[in-house]
Amino acid sequence: MIKMDWNNQTISIAAQKQPLSSVLQRLERQEGITVSVVDFEEKEVTLNLENQPLDAALSQLLGPDKRYLLDVGERELAVKGLTTSKEGKKGTPAAGLQPKYAVSDTSLVRAKLQPERNAKMKVEDIRLTESDGERGTKKPAGQLAIRPDLEVVKTEKQRIAPVQEEKKYTRLRFRMDGDVIKVEKAMVLPGELTVPPMELADYVYTVEMNGKIIELGSFQDPLEMHSHYPEPDKEHELLVAPTGYFVISLPGQLVSPDRLKSLTLEFFRVEGSVAIPTLNISQFERLRNNLRSVSRNILEREDFPIEDLTRE
Known part of the structure; x- marks a missing residue:
């Protein structure tokens, strides 16, 4: 609850x-x-x-x-x-x-929320750098130290470790009106995308690149609402909202506008009963007969803003 x-x-x-x-x-x-x-x-x-x-x-x-x-x-x-x-x-x-x-x-x-005695909110800016994400710090590439008392017989080029690439991923926010799905915006967020094991829900989406599925996921019906009672043993009322919102996340290599526009995104409604332990790309073919295509190529059709939240 x-x-x-x-x-x-x-x-x-x-x-x-x-x-x-x-x-x-x-x-x-x-x-x-x-x-x-x-x-x-x-x-x-x-x-x-x-x-x-x-x-x-x-x-x-x-x-x-x-x-x-x-x-x-x-x-x-x-x-x-x-x-x-x-x-x-x-x-x-x-x-x-x-x-x-x-x-x-x-x-x-x-x-960044920190506990305080009065349980009030404390807000601090979070600035992520090209290093390890520590607030307000940047770690330059390290240089090799050379001892002055050593006789150099043969010189070689020193290899300096490159600055670690900042981890980030893309989150897409969608609006659903009935069976009409529209993308509202894309957000580039700091951090590494971690996808836990997924269970099959009401909708399935696939992300294709060059005719190959590279991402797949499932989410519950955003229009479905439950009216809960204080007592968990009692029944609850199922409602249907006219408008709902949901998000999906994509890995960091797809954060540029050109790459997002090149993807083929398709949404399916799950119909009937399907028994699979977890949802993954290898299991997708088993679902074909239980999926009804709702919308396809949304990213290609629509213009939407991309907000980069990794910049200072």
Whole structure:
């Protein structure tokens, strides 16, 4: 059970031995809160929180030292500690402004949440460099030291280790109206994409390059909504929303606009019952008879913004 109280800025989460990725997917699907974890690691989660501040709840869910990007769509999120002007000090908004920010669908709050005694949110800029991602640091390529007391008989070119390439991946955000699927934007995010084992859900997507499937995934129906009751033993009501949102992630070599446009992206609706343990490319042929194509070549047809969140 996940329930966000936007009026009081608190959240309730109940999870019993569930994968962290599954909890984050439910958080996005039910409440429209997208949490992009830097250097994601899958783990089993058991949690029972009631009416906790969002930052405190995420700190317990992910771990106090985990960095992440937070997208709440068009909702308003009260964040203390942000500077509202270049001259203003941290936690002191400029005159006439309130420390409350409308987080638009095209902007993300870059936040590193740290636990405090009063459970308030503390926000720091996260700047990722070309080295190991430590905030505000850059590690130049190392040079070989030469002792002056050694007699050099034969000289050779010194090989200097190249700067480690920054890890990043692409996340695509889609909107679904009935069977109509449109891409809204692409986001380039820092970190290495980690894909946990996937279970077959309501929809399957394939990503093809040069006629070959290079990525495949599955997600639950974003239009399907559940009305939960406080008692878990009681029944719940199934609702269908007119509009829903979902995201898929692609590896780092596909972050450029030209490469994204060259991909063939296809969505399928799963029909009937299919029994497979986990979803992967080798299992895709077994699903052919149970898939109905919904949309194809979305990336090629539409123009969409690409927001690079790895730049300072």
